[in-house]
Amino acid sequence: MGTVFILTSDLRGDTVRIRALGPALPVMAALLVAATACGGSSATGGAGGTGGKKLKVVATTTQVADFARNIGGDKVTVTQILKPNVDPHDYEPSPADIQAIANADLVVKSGVGVEKWLDQTIKSAGFDGTVVDTSKGVAIRKGNGEEEEAAGDPHIWHNPKNAEIMSRDIAAAFEAKDPADKAAFEANLKSYTGKLEQLDAWIAGQINSLPPARRKLVTNHDAFGYYIDRYQLTFVGSIIPSFDTSAELSGKQLNSLVAKIKATGVKAIFSESSLPPKTAEAIGRQAGVKVEAGEDSLYGDTLGPAGSAGATYLEMERHNTTTIVTALKG
Known part of the structure; x- marks a missing residue:
């Protein structure tokens, strides 16, 4: 037996979603497939x-x-x-x-x-x-x-x-x-x-323009490990302590992150385009550092819309690098 789905909408009423209801014949999916x-x-x-x-x-x-x-x-x-x-x-x-x-x-x-x-x-x-x-x-x-x-x-x-x-x-x-x-x-x-x-060569040149002591990142979630490894930055921590955005930061972890930011001299916290910046801004206030948000957010899990600074993969990585380097030069 498969899974039956029901259709629901979000709070704005303009997005249809599928929700699994457990073991049963996938009636809705079958109808959709038959329609094709x-x-x-x-x-x-x-x-x-x-x-x-x-x-x-x-x-x-x-x-x-x-x-x-x-x-x-x-x-x-x-x-x-x-x-x-x-x-x-x-x-x-x-x-x-x-x-x-x-x-x-x-x-x-x-x-x-x-x-x-x-x-x-x-x-x-x-x-x-x-x-x-x-x-x-x-x-x-x-x-x-x-x-x-x-x-x-x-x-x-x-x-x-x-x-x-x-x-x-x-x-x-x-x-x-x-x-x-x-x-x-x-x-x-x-x-x-x-x-x-x-x-790749351009990013390496931009990161190498930073003094080694300033090559430190704090991000919304742990999404930039491959970038950090490739260009030899230091990962201080993330607001969501996981690869997955569904994880949560405990009060103890939050206080620990604020302490690490202060101790390591991190110059900025980087929010992400697909995540709300409120927690990042709160931590920034406690740690006394700038938070890059809004148009200066990093593109972590997703590209941006057409016309944005992250509309393509090449544009996304250039925007991220420019934002990181500019903020860390401080």
């Missing part, structure tokens, strides 16, 4: 090809959707599940997500447990096509042993060298599904890899 007239992967021009049609790609996070667009170019259409500035750790899939997956040729995910909702959504959609795990080949940072960190640190994209691996994983999957367009995918991958290499 093609459960599972989309009809194509035969195995291993698309018959000249664009690949239908569903990408989970804003980051992997951006990678997929860069690699696929005009050979793919990308449906992005997570919207800008939406926390991926606490997402609830919609009927539209199920329908998009049911129609897809490939589903591209970030992996390492960030999309905890995806497996059930794929099952409800009846999708039996290719799922591309872009974390394949990435060296995963280990968690602290707690349940929400069991899979390791999922924020792999914050190291551009990992973004290169993720892009290669996507290109390989596209080429396998649509070998006729292999040359286009390879050319796009080469071009984008060059941009990622330039980004």
